[in-house]
Amino acid sequence: MAFKATILTLYPDMFPGPLGQSLSGRALDKGLWQLETSQIRDFATDKHRSVDDTPAGGGAGMVLRADILAKAIDAAAPADDPRPRLLMSPRGLPFTQKRAHELAEGPGAIIVCGRFEGIDQRVIDARNLEEVSIGDYILSGGEIGAITLLDAIIRLIPGVMGNMESADTESFETGLLEHPHYTRPAEFEGLTIPEVLTSGNHKKIHEWRMSESEKLTRDRRPDLWHAYMADEDDVD
């Protein structure tokens, strides 16, 4: 069974969006993954089809109602559906390459996209939603977050990327940021390609790339660098 994503949203027309293009688009056409959307509004019960209400305790904005969202979740995924239930949320654990791998190896994901101030806490608790954040900033809705998540996952599904090797050295895969890349022309605005890369000496090339990776990571991402060094120490 191919990886299946079910998106619960108030804006189903946002999908597949960018996921319908390029690598993920071709994979979707080939059936390497499947996409289904569910319009949360279809589960509204009043004649205005409203899905939100004012926050208990007062304050700004509106909150997605628990009863309506729960019905949408139950219709999209019966209790025995093995797929993880994710809720896009700035309060969630930050999404990582490691989580992308775990999800790519699984049967798929049910992804709830919030809007307004967020969703009623009771549906998070009652339906066991795992909150996932794509970074420390606030988006206006979960849809772009869901697209980001899926883009990262889909390229890891076997058969989607032509050359799986290219994934191995990528930033975060090794715990380091990736080294710089160069291609033709040999000279660009007076700038040349580092000599070692045209030397044909594969050992030297590997060493150069590794040292560039380490330098970049140390300078730009002390957080990753410390984790990497701690890991190296564990191995010793």
Ligand code: SAH
């Ligand atoms: N009031 C909330 C933010 C609501 S933003 C708070 O302060 O935590 C509206 C919706 O956009 C959220 O319910 C969520 O689904 C989505 N969203 C916003 N920022 C996000 C982020 N960094 N990662 C994932 N989803 C996000």
